[in-house]
Amino acid sequence: MEGHVYWTDDEVWAIRRAYLDGSGAQTLINTKINDPDDIAVNWVARSLYWTHTGTEHIEVTCLNSTSHKILVSEDMDEPRAIALHPEMGLTYWIDWGENPEIKRANLDRQELRVLVNASLGWPNGLALDLQEGKLYWGDAKTDKIEAISVDETKRQTLLKDKLPHIFRFTLLGDFIYWTAWQHHSIKRVHKVKANRDVIIDQLPDLMGLKAVNVDKVVGTNPHADRNGGAATCASSRPTQPGLAAPSRAWNC
Template structure:
């Protein structure tokens, strides 16, 4: 399998090869990308999905930029984090304008609001479909990292201390660890997925976003 890094860089989307010595960087031939925030990939159908804050939409295309289409355009204010459930074939996203976490099928049908209470500035979101959890960051007045079941139930706060602007999230499925970048403290931190063991991984990171 080809190892790739997908990057949303505001006005373009990039596909970066991790298999080549020079890390070949290809800009996808897509139009009208104004403020891309987050990106994710569906390995089964080969679509990439991304949020665009200025267009106020969620879009998708294939890895070569073909097949571009809008997935969600209505009742969306400031779409931010996005995550593909490649098992159940659902798409999750956060909206910092409506302060909601929503889900839809990958084609934009059967849309549902999962969480709409006690959210201030929901940002990144990641999924663990095999276990049945979603994780997200919130960098509101009381910044925190939370977890809930994929249907929005069983919601708990994992981390709510020593946070500034918790931003990007990444899951290590094999080790059951969750990593996040903090754009205020300029740190990358990690804990296990229950956050019983919590420690700083890196610090003094420049320009996290």
């Protein structure tokens, strides 16, 4: 977003960013950050979301701000991976713990619900396929890659063998990519044909990864259209035909 890559730093408990060529590294958030886990950028509203395993929160900030607020704090055990659907104004996340769950809520904190709570072990990565309307995840205990339609009508298994300890997860085009801790590698699988291969190996201590098309931005921001192209940061759902505006929206 805006030519930057964003990441969480567990060593110093901070959220940092740099330009895509590695220059201009800077700290975005370093206050009240306790064991940040995963991170997601809302490229429509120009905001940043992350999960806190230390405080059991999901928090949000604007890309041009150092202040941040708690988005979700109730009924949380151990939030891990997070994914956003900016056009529909939805956030998805994994909640670890004694009873793992995959949850969803509006970006304004409304309508929280559980999508998946059965046959989960250690669900780690999340990836949204905006074109196909599917949510994918990898499970490090069941050694599966699964998906559920965003309308919750169909759950399916894409892969279910030789997938030891999937950690982080991302999707680009027709492929899902993930970091494999035990194999010290980055792998990918075709989301339809299920053909898989190794992208790179012999990389110890692999953690997160994201794959993005920097030349293609999907979605619009009605705030930007009304503000001469300068988007305002908001966690509310963009207005869509037939979709009511949320009653409470968080703004920077």
